[in-house]
Amino acid sequence: GNSVTQMEGPVTLSEEAFLTINCTYTATGYPSLFWYVQYPGEGLQLLLKATKADDKGSNKGFEATYRKETTSFHLEKGSVQVSDSAVYFCALCSGGSNYKLTFGKGTLLTVNP
């Protein structure tokens, strides 16, 4: 079956620090990969996505590259801000279950000024 393993938090950084949140996956076929972000008290928002190997998703300074050889989709940002404090979820959808996302457990990021 499908599964997503992501770096356990919490992660605490100072403003302008470099961020990496690791995500690896197991899936049948060729999944689409996503990062979702949940700000305090809010729902989930799509941050970025990639649908095939070597694709790079990017948004708001965040990037992640779909690496089929290492089954990974690590999230990176060069300089985090206080406003980036949130929970980040890695997720996948494989073609056989077109409607369903399989989520990692989430990583809480706190950025201090």
Added chain:
Amino acid sequence: NAGVTQTPKFQVLKTGQSMTLQCAQDMNHEYMSWYRQDPGMGLRLIHYSVGAGITDQGEVPNGYNVSRSTTEDFPLRLLSAAPSQTSVYFCASTKDGAGAGNTIYFGEGSWLTVV
């Protein structure tokens, strides 16, 4: 643009009570689903629907019922609430499924406490 709308946002129930979480979307999406979010567990699929009149179980369906009489609405019913159902519930929808990278849209969540 309303997107995916969930009500209520907060609810406290007593053990054994029943209630319905409402979900509506105005994007003419075929696929709708309900997830629950628990600390350290990520989101887990409860039930889903691929169109009006069609529903099926996800990973954690016990204690919940759904129906899909219209494309727009997908209510989640708790038949007899238990403390283990204390959670945050998210409704989601997508037009053609996420398999091709299409976005799944989430509601803002419903915080449910069962005492």
